[in-house]
Amino acid sequence: MSRSGALDLATGLGGKIKKNEVQSAVEQYEKYHVCFGGDDDTRKTNYSDMVNKYYDLATSFYEYGWGESFHFAHRWNGESLRESIKRHEHYLALQLGLKPGMKVLDVGCGIGGPLREIARFSSTSITALNNNEYQISRGTELNRLVGLGDSCDFVKADFMKMPFADNTYDAVYAIEATCHAPDVVGCYKEIYRVLKPGQCFAAYEWCMTDNFDPNNETHQRIKAEIELGNGLPDIRSTNQCLEAVKLAGFEIISEKDLAADSPVPWYLPLDGSRFSLTSFRLTSIGRFITRTMVKTLEFVRLAPAGSARVSSFLETAAEGLVEGGRKEIFTPMYFFLAQKPL
Incomplete structure (x- = not known):
């Protein structure tokens, strides 16, 4: 059900x-980042605007190239990317001990790919929190198409100020989402507040590893490229x-860190030196075709002006992620399971 055609990409681009106004939005987004003269403080102060612009601009590309679940995964030899993504979601559900009847919160849900998989796997009711209107409208449509419109819902809100009462949820999870928080302690405190005592919060976080050297210029460049291409205020x-x-x-x-013992490197789908038929759009050839297609669609005005620049900074992100993964200075799957005391 993911939008997979060129026209789907073009019509969805810009959210x-x-x-x-897409080109202007691209320019404003770029100026938040180090590569274009921005700094950490500006990104943190304006994180809501920055992240919203990012997902309006990038969601169509994500869905076109990656599917409905916008995250990486621990992966076994012989396992496809799609299989690993599903198993990664199931692992989270099992760690949380999700059971039928539980009320669950997905913090920073994207268009709801993990929500739909986890809801069906665990027979739970999941509320998805997202501050991006376009992703919510897209996720609501996809929920309806698979028959989850009544059991799972979306709430538009900032995860720094959740519109839920204290002690509401039986479980909370976040998949590569709270990395967007300008103040991670504040974000986690909000999750703590809405979670029932004795219950658990699980997350996959984007982090720099112990191998990251803040005084190494190459490491700093890689970190900046990942922040630019993924709408991040700072990577902790x-x-x-x-x-x-x-x-x-x-x-x-x-x-x-689940990346540390993943038999297949998590960044392999983005590695331009490899070839894959199942993930063809993520290969160097596939990305070249996408890049050319986007330029053409922009030239004939089926895609808005600025579309090619979005494609460009997403490719920069892919290169930064691969390099960060190879040097083992970055992980997108630092996993933790934490409990709110009784």
């Missing part, structure tokens, strides 16, 4: 941004992430 270290969970009041049950 809720008016088509004649695994230690900073874990400390933030504790400061929010949680007790750590388990934590692990």
Whole structure:
């Protein structure tokens, strides 16, 4: 059900941004980042505008190239990317002990790919929190198409200020989403507040590893490329992430960088030096075709002006992610399971 055609990509590009304002939005988004003269403080102060612009601009590309679940996954030899993504979602559900009848919150849900998979796998009712109007409208449509319109819903809100009462949910999870938070302790405290005592929060976080050297110019460039291409105010270290969970009041049950022992490198789908028929659009040839197609669609005005620039910074992100993965200075799957004390 993912939008997979060229015209789907063109019509979806820009999300809720008016088509004649896409190029301006791209320019404003780029200026938040180091590569274009921006800084961490500006990104954190304006994180809501930055992240909303990012997902309006990038969601159509994500769905075209990746599918409905916008995340990486621990992957076994012989396992397809799609299979690994589903298993990654199932692993999260099993770690949380999700069972029928539980009320679950997905924090930063994208267009709801993980929500739909986890809801069907665990027979739970899931509320999806998202601050991007375009992704919510797209996710609501996809929920309806698979018959989850009544059991799962979307709420438009900022995860720094959730519109839920204290002690509402039986479980909370976040998949590569709270990396967008300008203040991760504040974000985790909000999750703590809405979670029932004795219940658990699980997450996959984007982090810099212990191998990252802040004084290394190459490492700094890679970090900046990942931030630019993924709408991030700043990428925290695994230690900073874990400390933030504790400061929010949680007790750590388990934590692990799942990328460290993944038999197949998590970044392999983005590696331009490999070829894959099942993930053809992510290969260097596939990305070249997409890039050419987007330029053509923009030239004939089927895609809005600025579309090719979005494609460009997403490719920069892919290159940064691959390089960060190879050097083992970045992980998109630092996993932790934490409990709110009784």
